[in-house]
C-alpha cells in the first residue's frame with residue numbers, strides 16, 4: 001500500500017502513513033503564473049494500491065481540481081486501486097435543488113470523483129449522510145465526534161451539557177455527550193434560501209443554568225450558526241461555552257465572531273488546516289484502514 005499526501009493534506013497524509021508504517025509517495029506541486037495547478041508523482045505507482053489524502057477545503061475549486069487530476073493520473077499510471085480520502089467534502093451543502101434552476105453541486109462532485117477513477121471514497125462527517133447513496137463506488141463516512149468528545153473530556157468541565165446547533169444530526173451531540181457522561185439536546189435552525197440568513201430556536205427545553213456547554217457541529221463556516229447557539233445558551237444561564245467542529249472552513253471572520261460571542265475554547269480537527277485544528281484525524285483513519293482495507 002502507498003499513501004499519497006495531496007498538496008492540501010500533506011501533514012495529515014504523512015501522519016496517516018507514519019501510523020500505518022506504509023510507504024509515502026510525495027507529489028510535486030507548482031502553481032503556474034496564471035493560477036493553474038501542475039502536479040507530478042515522484043515515483044512509480046504501477047500495480048500498487050494507492051490511498052490519496054486530499055481535502056477540499058478552501059480554496060475548494062483548486063483542491064478539487066488537484067484531486068481529480070491526481071485520481072485520473074494514478075489510474076493512467078497503472079495504480080491497481082485508488083482510495084480517495086477526502087477529509088472535508090466540499091460543495092456537500094448544496095445537496096438538493098432547493099430553488100428551481102439551482103445546481104446540485106454535491107452530486108456533480110460525486111460523479112466527477114467516480115469518473116476520474118476513484119475506486120473507494122472515505123470522508124468525515126459528511127454534511128448529509130444521504131449523499132453516500134449517490135456513490136456507485138464504496139463510500140464511507142467516518143465521524144470525528146469520538147475524537148472531539150475525548151478532546152473535551154480533558155477539560156475540567158463543570159456539569160457539562162452538549163448541544164448540536166441544528167437539527168441535522170443530533171447523533172453527533174449524542175456521541176460527545178456519551179463520552180462526557182452528560183445530557184444533550186439540539187436547536188432547530190431555519191435558513192432563508194435567498195439571503196442565507198439563519199434563525200435558531202430551542203427544539204425541546206433543556207436546563208443549562210450554570211453548566212459548561214460543549215457545542216458540536218460538522219462545519220464552522222461563517223460561525224453564525226454557533227453564535228446563534230451561544231446567544232441562546234447565554235440567555236438560559238449557561239456558564240462557559242466550548243465549541244468543537246470537524247471542519248474548520250472558517251469563512252469571513254468566523255473565529256472572531258465566535259470568540260466575541262463568548263466561546264471559551266474553539267477546537268476542530270485537521271480535516272482542514274487551521275489555527276484551531278487541535279485534533280488529528282490520523283488515528284481514526286489509520287485504525288479504519290487497518291481494519292477495512
Ligand code: R5P
Pocket residue numbers: 093165166168217218219220221222223224225226
Ligand atoms: C449546516 O447546516 C452545517 O451543519 C453547519 O451548521 C453550517 O454549515 C455552519 O455554517 P455557518 O458557520 O456559516 O453558520
